Every structure is written in C-alpha cells, then in structure tokens.
Amino acid sequence: MSSTTLRPASIRLPHLPSARWVRLVSPVLIVVVWQVASSTGALPQRLMASPATVVTTAIDITRDGTLPHALAISLQRAVIGFAIGAVIGIALALLAGLSLFAEQLLDPPLQMLRMLPFYGLIPLLILWFGIGELPKILLVAFGVAIPLYLNTFSGIRSVDGKLAELAQVQQLSRLGLIRHIVLPGALPQALVGLRQSLGIAWLALIVAEQVNADAGLGYLIDNARDFLRTDIIVVGLLVYSLLGLLTDAVVRLIERKALTWRRGFLAS
Amino acid sequence: MATRILGELSEVNDVSTAAPTTRDEITEIPAPRPVARIRKLSKAFGDRTVLDGIDLDIARGEFVALLGRSGTGKSTLLRALAGLDRDHNGELTVDGDIAVAFQEPRLVPWKRVHANVTLGLRHSDTRAAGRAALTEVGLDDRADAWPLTLSGGEAQRASLARALVREPDLLLLDEPFSALDALTRITIHSLVLELWSRHRPGVLLVTHDVDEALLLADRALVLGQGRIAREIPIDLPRPRRRDHPRFTALRNELLTELGVAVEEGNT
Numbered sequence: 001m002s003s004t005t006l007r008p009a010s011i012r013l014p015h016l017p018s019a020r021w022v023r024l025v026s027p028v029l030i031v032v033v034w035q036v037a038s039s040t041g042a043l044p045q046r047l048m049a050s051p052a053t054v055v056t057t058a059i060d061i062t063r064d065g066t067l068p069h070a071l072a073i074s075l076q077r078a079v080i081g082f083a084i085g086a087v088i089g090i091a092l093a094l095l096a097g098l099s100l101f102a103e104q105l106l107d108p109p110l111q112m113l114r115m116l117p118f119y120g121l122i123p124l125l126i127l128w129f130g131i132g133e134l135p136k137i138l139l140v141a142f143g144v145a146i147p148l149y150l151n152t153f154s155g156i157r158s159v160d161g162k163l164a165e166l167a168q169v170q171q172l173s174r175l176g177l178i179r180h181i182v183l184p185g186a187l188p189q190a191l192v193g194l195r196q197s198l199g200i201a202w203l204a205l206i207v208a209e210q211v212n213a214d215a216g217l218g219y220l221i222d223n224a225r226d227f228l229r230t231d232i233i234v235v236g237l238l239v240y241s242l243l244g245l246l247t248d249a250v251v252r253l254i255e256r257k258a259l260t261w262r263r264g265f266l267a268s
Numbered sequence: 269m270a271t272r273i274l275g276e277l278s279e280v281n282d283v284s285t286a287a288p289t290t291r292d293e294i295t296e297i298p299a300p301r302p303v304a305r306i307r308k309l310s311k312a313f314g315d316r317t318v319l320d321g322i323d324l325d326i327a328r329g330e331f332v333a334l335l336g337r338s339g340t341g342k343s344t345l346l347r348a349l350a351g352l353d354r355d356h357n358g359e360l361t362v363d364g365d366i367a368v369a370f371q372e373p374r375l376v377p378w379k380r381v382h383a384n385v386t387l388g389l390r391h392s393d394t395r396a397a398g399r400a401a402l403t404e405v406g407l408d409d410r411a412d413a414w415p416l417t418l419s420g421g422e423a424q425r426a427s428l429a430r431a432l433v434r435e436p437d438l439l440l441l442d443e444p445f446s447a448l449d450a451l452t453r454i455t456i457h458s459l460v461l462e463l464w465s466r467h468r469p470g471v472l473l474v475t476h477d478v479d480e481a482l483l484l485a486d487r488a489l490v491l492g493q494g495r496i497a498r499e500i501p502i503d504l505p506r507p508r509r510r511d512h513p514r515f516t517a518l519r520n521e522l523l524t525e526l527g528v529a530v531e532e533g534n535t
Binding site (some may be wrong): 034106162163165166167169170171172176180182184187259260261262 | 370378389430
C-alpha cells in the first residue's frame with residue numbers, strides 16, 4: 001500500500017472495487033449501535049423503538065391492514081392534490097409564458113404567493129374548509145402549483161430566441177412554434193419543477209395530516225404519539241421517505257425518456 | 269496588414285467540378301421579374317443608420333455575394349429579405365419561397381436530424397423528401413441522429429438540407445461557412461455549388477471571405493456606409509480556380525474596396 005500512496009488519486013481509484021459496499025458500512029453501523037443501545041436499555045423504548053421492534057411493527061401493521069389503509073388514504077390525497085396543482089401550475093405557466101399580457105396579469109400575484117410560507121395557510125384552510133379532505137388536498141395542490149409554475153414559466157422564457165426565428169423562417173404556425181419549439185424547449189426546466197413539486201407534495205401532506213386528520217399516514221403517526229408508540233412513528237417516517245424516493249425515481253425515469261436528445265450529447 | 273482574409277487554402281481543384289459553366293444558362297432563363305427586388309431600403313437602429321437606400325435585384329438562379337466589413341449591415345439586409353425584420357423603410361418584394369441557412373446551423377436539439385430537415389414542411393410525404401435532401405448533402409446515414417452529436421460540418425450540411433428541401437426560389441446564406449474548419453469549408457463550398465446548379469435558386473450569400481465570394485458567386489456586392497458601394501461581376505469561368513489570373517485581380521479589387529491594403533507580392 002505504501003508504494004501506491006504516491007500515485008495520483010485518479011490512478012488509484014479504479015483499484016477500489018470495494019467502494020460500493022464500503023458506503024454501506026456506516027449505515028449498518030448506525031443501525032447496529034442503535035439496536036445495541038435499545039437492547040441494553042440505554043435508549044428507552046418511549047424515546048425510540050429498537051430497529052428490531054420497528055421491523056416487527058412494520059410487519060404487524062401491514063398484516064392487520066392499518067398501514068395499507070393509511071397509505072391508501074395518503075396516496076389518494078397526494079395524487080388528487082398533485083393533479084390539481086400540476087394542472088393549475090402548468091396552465092398558468094403556459095398563459096404567462098406565451099403572452100406578455102397574461103404575464104403582467106398573473107406573474108406578480110404568483111411571485112407574491114411564492115414568498116408565502118404556505119404551511120402558514122393551514123389555520124385559514126381549516127377555518128374555510130374544516131378538517132375534511134379538501135384543506136389537505138388544497139395544501140398539496142398549492143405546494144405543487146408554485147414550483148411547477150415558476151420553473152415552467154422560466155423554461156418557456158429561456159427558449160432560444162434564435163430557434164423562434166428559425167420557426168418563423170420555416171413558416172411554422174404559432175401553434176407549431178409552441179408545439180415544436182417552445183414546449184419541448186421548456187421541458188427540462190419544467191421537469192426540475194416537477195421534481196421540486198413532488199418533494200413539496202409529500203411535505204405538505206405530512207404537515208396537513210399531522211395538524212388535522214382522522215386517517216392517513218400523518219394521522220397514524222400523530223395517533224401513535226398519544227400512545228408513546230415510537231415504533232409506529234418510525235415506520236410512518238420510513239414510509240414517507242420511501243414514497244419520496246420512489247417519486248424521485250419516477251421523475252428521473254421520465255427525464256431519461258424525455259430528454260434522450262441531451263443524453264446523446266452527454267454520452268458523446 | 270495581411271491581405272489574406274480567410275483565404276488560407278489554395279487548392280480548390282475539387283471545388284465545383286460538378287458545377288457547369290452557368291453563365292449561358294442564366295441568360296436563357298426567361299426571367300422578366302427578379303426573384304428579389306429591393307428599392308430604397310433603409311434601416312436605422314436608434315440614431316445609427318445601417319442601411320441607407322439600398323437598391324438591389326437578384327435574378328432567378330443568380331448567385332450574389334454580399335461583402336462588407338463588420339457592422340456594415342450585411343446581415344441586416346439579409347434579415348430584412350428573410351422577413352425577420354419588418355421595421356424598415358423602402359420597398360422589398362420577394363417573388364417565391366425563401367429559405368435561410370444561418371451562421372450557426374440552428375438545428376432544434378430535441379428533434380432528430382430528419383425531423384429538423386422537414387420542420388415546417390407541408391408535404392404529403394415529408395419523410396421521403398427529408399431523406400432525399402439528406403442524401404443530397406451526404407448525410408443520409410445520420411438521419412436518426414440527435415443534432416448535438418453532429419460535427420460542425422455535419423450540422424451545417426443538415427442546415428443546408430433543411431433549406432433546400434423547401435425548394436426555395438431565394439436561398440439566403442448568412443455566413444454559413446464561417447465557423448467551419450478550412451477543409452470542411454472546401455467540401456461544403458463544392459456541395460453548395462452542386463446543389464445550386466441542380467436546384468437553381470437565386471442565392472444571396474453574406475460573407476466576410478473574399479475568396480469565398482470569388483469561388484461561388486456570379487456577382488459580388490460590397491456594402492459600405494449603408495449603400496452598395498461597389499458591384500463587381502465575377503466573370504471567371506466555372507469551375508473556378510484560384511490560380512486564374514483574373515482571380516487575383518478581382519481579389520485585389522474587392523480587398524481594396526473593403527479597405528484592406530494590398531501589398532505587392534502578397535497576393
């Protein structure tokens with residue numbers, strides 16, 4: 001080893017095939033320390049359940065249907081809220097992006113809303129809509145619409161003006177310009193917005209479900225707190241993380257499919 | 269000051285071998301109306317007058333080169349003809365279809381090469397037309413490639429194919445060869461001549477390169493102070509050769525007109 005230390009890092013790196021599993025060492029170590037602390041009583045159950053308990057609880061509440069039921073309700077809220085927010089955000093971005101008049105009309109209030117800490121809307125939403133499904137869905141929709149609007153709008157505006165000139169020379173209609181140049185040109189930035197908005201969608205859901213809910217993942221967690229069930233809380237948090245990872249992977253898949261023209265560039 | 273403007277290559281024997289001597293053909297074409305007609309065209313950006321009463325006719329099938337130093341309004345004139353700038357005074361009529369090849373190829377990066385070529389084309393069989401145009405420029409094997417994977421020469425070929433697939437009556441070339449390396453430029457020059465002799469559009473080529481104008485055009489115009497300062501018919505036989513004695517004479521004439529001092533023995 002001493003002879004290799006003098007070599008540049010770029011040469012040594014390929015000689016480390018172990019690099020991948022090395023990354024697993026610290027997470028595994030953390031779980032082991034956590035389990036040992038729980039088993040010896042250093043970490044009391046009421047503060048944090050042990051990893052083993054978390055796993056058995058996860059299996060239990062999956063078997064008895066508690067978790068699937070809560071998950072289904074949360075997913076439904078997320079999907080409906082996301083759909084509403086996405087439609088509104090993209091529609092506004094198209095209007096503002098394609099028409100200067102609409103931009104002057106729409107952009108100022110949307111820029112203002114962007115500055116609003118939207119979790120602060122929860123009290124108002126509860127006052128207006130009670131504690132049913134609507135305020136939760138609206139909160140998700142709001143959280144989704146803003147980043148999608150901002151990114152899609154700026155994506156549309158950053159489309160190369162030279163390509164717009166080309167479209168004119170090629171005698172594309174206005175509709176053709178939008179379809180062939182503007183929308184595909186705005187897509188990379190819009191997908192960045194999609195990724196942000198999906199992250200926010202889950203976050204908004206967690207907040208909304210823990211403040212007021214009678215079902216769903218957030219309710220499951222909030223309810224577990226009352227019974228000091230830290231194991232259920234941890235399971236709920238893990239499910240949230242998994243959902244976040246899953247949606248991120250979906251967006252990445254969409255990006256890879258939709259932006260192949262860029263990948264060709266990066267690969268060459 | 270050096271007199272060679274971008275004229276670093278002297279062997280051009282392969283250029284325009286396919287191009288026929290065309291002077292006779294042009295005069296045979298019964299063209300009572302020019303494909304482009306410009307009268308008293310003026311254009312100002314703020315206080316700065318760029319074009320100051322331009323008169324110009326381009327005959328059908330005629331290859332015109334427009335020379336001038338930077339900022340003399342060459343591109344402004346071309347953009348006016350292309351319909352990209354409508355904010356000008358004077359009379360400007362183009363009789364027929366226009367196609368443009370820009371300095372940068374301006375390929376749409378998210379469309380494959382064949383889709384770029386047929387962009388905006390309203391044909392019954394655009395795909396076949398696109399393939400045919402790509403074959404003509406020798407790019408048929410790259411039809412399904414993404415534009416970002418093309419070399420500079422390939423991209424400019426695709427841009428030419430896109431201009432030609434429309435079978436334009438007027439082809440506007442806005443320095444499309446200036447960013448190419450010298451070797452690629454030679455092949456593209458001969459390709460342009462070949463395509464021109466086959467399809468016979470009127471051509472307006474904006475260029476900085478005196479040699480390029482002499483190799484390609486029937487007529488060279490020098491733009492200066494917003495006007496056509498000089499008009500020189502290029503009466504060289506085709507295919508053109510740089511070692512033709514007239515070539516050097518015309519070259520000196522154009523360079524002098526462009527304000528470049530021509531030293532003895534450096535031509």
